[in-house]
Amino acid sequence: MATMTMVQALNSAMDVMLARDPDVLVFGEDVGFFGGVFRCTEGLQQRYGDTRVFDAPIAEGGLMGVAIGMGAYGLRPVVECQFADYIYPGFDQIVSEAARLRYRSAGDFNAPITIRAPYGGGIFGGQTHSQSPEGLFTHVCGIKTVIPSNPYDAKGLLIAAIEDDDPVLFFEPKRLYSGPFDGHHDRPVQTWAGHPAAEVPIDHYTVPLGKAATVRQGEDLTILAYGTMVHVALAAAGETGVDAEILDLRTLLPVDIKAITASVRRTGRCLIVHEATRTGGYGAELSALVQERCFHHLEAPILRVTGWDTPYPHAFEWHYFPGPRRVAEGIRQVMAG
Known part of the structure; x- marks a missing residue:
């Protein structure tokens, strides 16, 4: 190591x-x-x-x-x-x-x-x-x-x-x-x-493609994230005090449908976080996937927290992508649903 x-x-x-x-x-x-x-x-x-x-x-x-x-x-x-x-x-x-x-x-x-x-x-x-x-x-x-x-x-x-x-x-x-x-x-x-x-590890090992990782266990809410947004979601969940479960998807295609549905069916709530533009973003596919497979388990609408539908702003990029404040607001909104 x-x-x-x-x-x-x-x-x-x-x-x-x-x-x-x-x-x-x-x-x-x-x-x-x-x-x-x-x-x-x-x-x-x-x-x-x-x-x-x-x-x-x-x-x-x-x-x-x-x-x-x-x-x-x-x-x-x-x-x-x-x-x-x-x-x-x-x-x-x-x-x-x-x-x-x-x-x-x-x-x-x-x-x-x-x-x-x-x-x-x-x-x-x-x-x-x-x-x-x-x-x-x-x-x-x-x-x-x-x-x-x-x-x-x-x-x-x-x-x-x-x-x-x-x-x-x-x-x-x-x-x-x-x-x-x-x-x-x-x-x-x-x-x-x-x-x-x-x-x-210094030597050869693999992490299997198509398998998500649970980076935080919880019972109140499932947060789906990947890349940098995993860390933002962890920070936001800690600040809100909500018992949120966070899945690091790691692979978007093929995505770990089994892990996603198992988590959402248990928590009854789902928040999706990604940095990319909202419209046509990968979060829309995740939302549809959860809706189709977990509808009868949901206790609140699925919510996305994403980048804005604008050209990427150079000087204001830290307002463009989700930070912990926006994600925390999303957590509270889903919990209130």
Whole structure:
């Protein structure tokens, strides 16, 4: 075991897989010599050479197309899109080729590719460095979508993604990269609390895709969250004093329907929290899922606390995504329902 930040845990996952499987390779924008804009790939090119860890042009459509071709021929590429906001030029390759390759070829080919992308706000990156596009990909059959909330899960989920035989979108919350997020605060100056004390195994292990984690047990209310919002939900629940159960979904597609329905049927109430825009966001799918399967157990309407339906505001991003105050208000509203 070793104490790791999320950046270090992700680096360790790729290190383990590069050493373990000669078919694994890492490429993307600035991931080689520079070690990645967030240093997630630091030292990997020096360790494994520039034929297995290498830089690529700023051409996301090309990155995804090359990765798909590599996967079809038996390699397991891990391609980094420097920011999730940059992924749109590669969208067609991902949804029209990677997601459909196994079905279109009747199982003759598949795309065992992992696409890593830092996502979400909190670093004043503006409109082109802060978006949360996970809902776009959960709409597409054939792609798995993963979002970790802590270093231990980040490493185990990334290894599981690399070993998976289908394409995986692996979104990494930037606010959680270099230290523990203190969800009790709404302002950026108070969001980091130094280095985390997250114990992560040094060697190979996996966290299964499609399995949620109960990070807080409770009987009064179920909160569904993922990524950074897990920590915000934990802070809000503690401040309200409500006996809330919090599920960290970890994988959005496939989502752990069994864990969600079991929790909501027991508590009778459900609050959904995500950073992305409200309309068409993944929370709408979660709300429908709960409504269809738990209607007769609900004691109050399902509520969503999300980002606003506006372009991402640069100067006011800390008012855009949910903080503990907004989530706490949501908890109280559901409890009063």
